[in-house]
Amino acid sequence: MAADIAYFAAKTVSxxxxxxxKPCDLLTAARHNLREIQAELGSVGRIDPGRSATNAILAGPAEAAQVQALAVDLLAAAGLKPAAMRRDHVQALEFVFSLPxxxxxxxATYFARCLAWLMExxxxxxLSAVSHADELAPHLHVLLLPLADGVHVGGKPVERPKLLRLRDGFFNVVAGPAGLQRESAKLRGQAKRWAVTAVLTRCEAMGLPAVNGPLWPVLMAAIERDPTAAVRALGIELSAQKDRQTQAEPNPIGIEGTTMSSKANPIGIEKQGEKIQSLSCVGIDSKTPLKTAPASRPGRAPAMPEPAHKDSSGAGADGIGKRNVIESLDDLWQRVGIRAMALPKIGRAGALLADKTAAGRTDRLSVxxxxxxxxxxxxxRKQPAPVLADPDDDRHVDRSEAQDLHAWND
Structure with a gap:
C-alpha cells in the first residue's frame, strides 16, 4: 500500500x-478561509457547504474584516501605515498544511501541532488560523503578518533557501513522527517514461480501459502528463527500476560508448600500459628508460653520431683509430659538412676568397x-703594439713572441 504523503506549502499574499x-489581498484571503465568499459555496465549487460547520478557528478573529483590522493595528504599533506603503507590498504570509x-x-491533533511548530x-x-473539513482533503490555513521586531520583512521569510529549511524542519518534527512521508519530486525523463508504462500496464491488467469507455483517453492523457498520483494510488514501487538503472556503469561526462571504468580514457590521455614512471626530486629517475630521439625529419641535418669507445691507444672499438676525435679547427669544419649556399655580405676578406674559388663556387666552409x-x-687591429722590455727591467718578453705579435699586426 502506498504511504501517506503530507503536504506543506507557503506563499505571499500581495x-x-x-x-x-494572480493578485490577492489580505481581506480576500481571510474571507476565503472563513467561508465568507458566497460564490465559492455553490454547487460548482469544491466546498461542501453541508460540512462547513465542522471547520475550526484555531487562532485569530472569526470575521475577515477583523483579521484585516488586526493587521492594521499591529502595523500602526510599529509606526507603519498600509496606505503609505507600496501597493504591491506583502500583506501576509500564508501557510497550508494538508492531510491525505x-x-x-x-x-485536529495534527493541525494543532502544525500551528505550534510554525509559531516557534x-x-x-x-493573524488567522482556520482548519477546513468541508473539502476532499482536510487542511489548515495560517496567515502571518510579515512584521519582525517592528520591521516589515515582506516575503523574505519564505524565500527559497529559508523555505527549504522550514520544510525540512516541518517533516522532521511534525509530519515524520505522525507517520507521514514527504511528497517526492515530480517524475521526469526516463523515470517518468517508465512510470507511465508501468501504470498503463497495470491499468490494462485491471481492465480499466474497457470499464471507463470514453473517459479512458482523458485518464490516459492525465497519466502521461504526470504519473505521480497514479503510481502512488496503485502502489507501484519505483525503487526496483532505479536499482536496475544504477547497475550500469555511470558515464558522467557523456562520451558515447565508454564508461568510467578502469579502461576508460575520457579525456584522451594516452596510457603507458603497465609501465610506471618513477620520478626523483629533481626529475626522472635514472632507472627510468628514456625515449630515444625521433628520426631526423626531411631537410634537417642528421644527428651527430656518438663517438665510439676508445682504448688506451686512442683507437676505437671498430679499429678506425682517431677518426672520431676532433683535433683541429679544420677537422671540425670537415665534420660539419659542406653545403652549397649563397654568399652573404661578409666583408673584403670573404669577397676575395670567393673570387679565388674555382668556377665561382662557394660553400659553407669557405664562408x-x-x-x-x-x-x-x-x-x-684593435690591440696596441707590444712594448719590448728593457734589459735592466725585471720583466722579460720572449723575442720570438714579440716577433709573432708584429707579424699579426702587419
Missing part, C-alpha cells in the same frame, strides 16, 4: 502581478673561414 501571478483523505491521522519556527504575529679571418683581423 497585489503583485510579477511572473503572471482517510490517512488515519487525527486532523517563524515567530511572526498570527665560415672567411668570416673567421675577418674577425681575427678586426680584433688584432
Amino acid at each position: 497585489m503583485s502581478k510579477v511572473n503572471g501571478r 483523505p482517510s490517512c488515519g491521522v487525527d486532523p 519556527a517563524l515567530p511572526l504575529p498570527v 665560415a673561414r672567411a668570416a673567421q679571418l675577418e674577425a681575427i683581423a678586426r680584433q688584432t
Whole structure:
C-alpha cells in the first residue's frame, strides 16, 4: 500500500502581478478561509457547504474584516501605515498544511501541532488560523503578518533557501513522527517514461480501459502528463527500476560508448600500459628508460653520431683509430659538412676568397673561414703594439713572441 504523503506549502499574499501571478489581498484571503465568499459555496465549487460547520478557528478573529483590522493595528504599533506603503507590498504570509483523505491521522491533533511548530519556527504575529473539513482533503490555513521586531520583512521569510529549511524542519518534527512521508519530486525523463508504462500496464491488467469507455483517453492523457498520483494510488514501487538503472556503469561526462571504468580514457590521455614512471626530486629517475630521439625529419641535418669507445691507444672499438676525435679547427669544419649556399655580405676578406674559388663556387666552409679571418683581423687591429722590455727591467718578453705579435699586426 502506498504511504501517506503530507503536504506543506507557503506563499505571499500581495497585489503583485510579477511572473503572471494572480493578485490577492489580505481581506480576500481571510474571507476565503472563513467561508465568507458566497460564490465559492455553490454547487460548482469544491466546498461542501453541508460540512462547513465542522471547520475550526484555531487562532485569530472569526470575521475577515477583523483579521484585516488586526493587521492594521499591529502595523500602526510599529509606526507603519498600509496606505503609505507600496501597493504591491506583502500583506501576509500564508501557510497550508494538508492531510491525505482517510490517512488515519487525527486532523485536529495534527493541525494543532502544525500551528505550534510554525509559531516557534517563524515567530511572526498570527493573524488567522482556520482548519477546513468541508473539502476532499482536510487542511489548515495560517496567515502571518510579515512584521519582525517592528520591521516589515515582506516575503523574505519564505524565500527559497529559508523555505527549504522550514520544510525540512516541518517533516522532521511534525509530519515524520505522525507517520507521514514527504511528497517526492515530480517524475521526469526516463523515470517518468517508465512510470507511465508501468501504470498503463497495470491499468490494462485491471481492465480499466474497457470499464471507463470514453473517459479512458482523458485518464490516459492525465497519466502521461504526470504519473505521480497514479503510481502512488496503485502502489507501484519505483525503487526496483532505479536499482536496475544504477547497475550500469555511470558515464558522467557523456562520451558515447565508454564508461568510467578502469579502461576508460575520457579525456584522451594516452596510457603507458603497465609501465610506471618513477620520478626523483629533481626529475626522472635514472632507472627510468628514456625515449630515444625521433628520426631526423626531411631537410634537417642528421644527428651527430656518438663517438665510439676508445682504448688506451686512442683507437676505437671498430679499429678506425682517431677518426672520431676532433683535433683541429679544420677537422671540425670537415665534420660539419659542406653545403652549397649563397654568399652573404661578409666583408673584403670573404669577397676575395670567393673570387679565388674555382668556377665561382662557394660553400659553407669557405664562408665560415672567411668570416673567421675577418674577425681575427678586426680584433688584432684593435690591440696596441707590444712594448719590448728593457734589459735592466725585471720583466722579460720572449723575442720570438714579440716577433709573432708584429707579424699579426702587419
